[in-house]
Amino acid sequence: MCRAARKDHFLILLELQSSFNVSSFTMSIVLPGDPIEVKATLGPGIYQVPLSSARPSVAGVLETRQKRGTEIVYIDSNSRRYVPSLKDNVVGVVIGKHSEGYRVQLQDHSPPVRLDQFAFENATKKNKPNLALGALVYGRISVAERDIEAEMECFDATTGKSGGFGELKGGNVFNVSLGYARKLLFEGSPVLNEIGQRVPYEIAIGMNGKVWVDAPDMVAVLKICRCIQQAESMASDEAVKNVAKVFQSSSSTSANSS
Numbered sequence: 001m002c003r004a005a006r007k008d009h010f011l012i013l014l015e016l017q018s019s020f021n022v023s024s025f026t027m028s029i030v031l032p033g034d035p036i037e038v039k040a041t042l043g044p045g046i047y048q049v050p051l052s053s054a055r056p057s058v059a060g061v062l063e064t065r066q067k068r069g070t071e072i073v074y075i076d077s078n079s080r081r082y083v084p085s086l087k088d089n090v091v092g093v094v095i096g097k098h099s100e101g102y103r104v105q106l107q108d109h110s111p112p113v114r115l116d117q118f119a120f121e122n123a124t125k126k127n128k129p130n131l132a133l134g135a136l137v138y139g140r141i142s143v144a145e146r147d148i149e150a151e152m153e154c155f156d157a158t159t160g161k162s163g164g165f166g167e168l169k170g171g172n173v174f175n176v177s178l179g180y181a182r183k184l185l186f187e188g189s190p191v192l193n194e195i196g197q198r199v200p201y202e203i204a205i206g207m208n209g210k211v212w213v214d215a216p217d218m219v220a221v222l223k224i225c226r227c228i229q230q231a232e233s234m235a236s237d238e239a240v241k242n243v244a245k246v247f248q249s250s251s252s253t254s255a256n257s258s
Contacts, residue, residue, distance in 0.1 A: 028061070028062045029061060030062045032055070032059060033055055033056070034055065036055060036062065036073070037054075040071035040073045042073060042085070043087075044075065044085040044178075045058045045077060045085070046085075056075050057083070058075050060075040060076050061075065061076045062076075065186045077178075078178075080177075081107070082107045082110065082208040084106065084113060084152075084208075085144050085207075086141055086143075086144045089139075089185060089205065089206055089207055090138075090206040091138050091173060091210035091211070092139070092206070092210070093105050093135070093137075094132070094134065095133065101115050101116040101118075101119070106206070107208050107209065113151060114143075114149050114151045115139065116151070117129075119142070119152070120162075121155045121160065121162040129166075136168040137152075138164070138165050138204040138206070139165045139166075140153055140156075140165065142157070154167075164204070168204055168214075169214075170214050171214030172225055174210070176209055176211055176229065178208070178209045181206060184228075189236075191227055191228060191231040192228075194227075195224055195227055195228075198243070199224070199247075201220065202214045203224075211228060
């Protein structure tokens with residue numbers, strides 16, 4: 001397919017997405033190799049050639065977000081394959097151990113990333129975590145080069161503190177689309193706020209499409225997972241109403257059984 005035809009294809013996709021609110025960020029269609037002039041932190045889907053301008057590595061919509069005072073530019077695409085990008089928050093599973101640390105899988109059938117044994121808050125030779133195979137961890141991509149193994153760390157390198165990263169104990173993890181994960185992490189969701197009004201819970205959102213949640217009991221955990229997953233295909237107001245429906249239906253069932 002020629003470049004002009006591909007541009008037309010993405011413009012059609014953009015028209016289909018016109019119902020979304022895009023007033024809070026800039027947007028344009030880009031293809032791999034197109035030059036991008038930015039003065040911001042590079043996010044997923046963009047690489048920078050040394051001494052050259054940043055260029056997209058995938059086709060999609062060029063988006064800009066403000067997060068904690070930092071401008072982040074990334075490519076929003078419907079790709080199902082996650083490619084590690086510097087400073088991405090990720091949820092992974094420990095699948096291997098070696099003398100220097102661990103290997104963590106971020107997505108099924110994808111190459112694992114490296115997690116150093118000292119890449120945790122206050123980790124020393126005498127004080128370091130001992131993660132079991134199958135353990136869940138929340139961290140940030142610290143190395144993402146095209147020709148070397150990606151690495152992650154489970155602490156905030158700017159403060160030296162955990163920053164919410166580390167081993168995830170209990171709870172439940174489930175998969176969502178990469179685009180939905182980015183939306184939850186960058187924009188939040190009325191659904192997350194609505195759930196918080198009904199039950200205290202913890203959540204870790206990975207840009208690799210994995211979401212972990214924990215709550216006081218497993219029934220609440222499963223309800224939260226259901227609400228978040230179903231909200232992906234709903235409008236915001238409909239998704240908020242669905243939260244009430246899910247929690248109310250379970251309460252009614254419990255009352256009837258008693």
